[in-house]
Amino acid sequence: MRKTTLPFMPALVVLMLATGCKDASRQAEITKETPVTDTAKDTALLADTVTPAETPENPAPAPCTIEDLEPLHQQIWDKRETLGRDNPLFFNFHGSYTTKDSLIVELAINTPDWQAQFRKQISDSPRIAFHGPAKPQRIALTARQDEGIRLQPDSAVFPTDAESASFTLSNLSGNVLQFGKPYIVGNQGADGQWYELPHIGAWEDIGYALRPGGTHTFKAALLPILNRNRPGTYRLYKEVHWAGDKDKFWVMTEFRLGNES
DSSP, rough: OOSSSOOOOOOOOOOOOOOOOOOOOOOOEEEEOOOOOOOTTOOOOOOSEEOOOOSSOOOOOOOOOTGGGHHHHHHHHHHHHHTTTTHHHHHEEEEEOOOOSSSEEESOOOOOOHHHHHHHOOOOOEEEEEEOOOSSOOOOOOOOOTTEEEEESSSSSEEOOOOEEEEEEEEEESOOOOEEOOOOOEEEEEOOOEEEEEBOOOOOEEEEOOOOOOOEEEEEEEEHHHHOOSSSSEEEEEEEEEEOOOOOOOEEEEEOOSSOO
């Protein structure tokens, strides 16, 4: 797959867009990565969708071009920076891109309440539409048990307000184990099913090769300011494969969040 183990470091990728109306010719796109979160469970949930800004009282303006949207694009990202990392909206708004005459804002939690927060704190432009999951995404995968792999948390319990949890992946086999940066963190819903804590943005494209007997420690982001994590059992899923074998599979471990040490 790729090379040796490198230190974990989230990727931040930002391209810019935004307001006005002239002519155009290029596509701009933004992706911003920050660690993961949950959904606002006490908010009314909608189906996943792009939610247009247009309403009968606030109709969309005349058509414009991608290039015309650049000032608005720049404005919303500048405004996001002024919010600061103490504001949950800073993390919930993590990306944007343009369509023919709209600026699509990516929200990790795309509910009416979060859309209203965006319009109040960042921009209420009718050019803006929203995209992202409105309800928890069920984890529909099966983890595999492999005697040559050990994945475990570095602590029995992490605080509920921890920004991340650390894990160690060990290669107990005689073969090279390969994997990338992506992972999935899940928590259990009231229905007993496991749901994804949203991961915000794109993954840094780095590959790792873990030699026999080697270990790799990494952090999984929990983002409590947005997720409002509660005590309980969580899961971490990691996709891996053996060198020379193209078939990838998932391994999983459980960990706890709580206020005990």
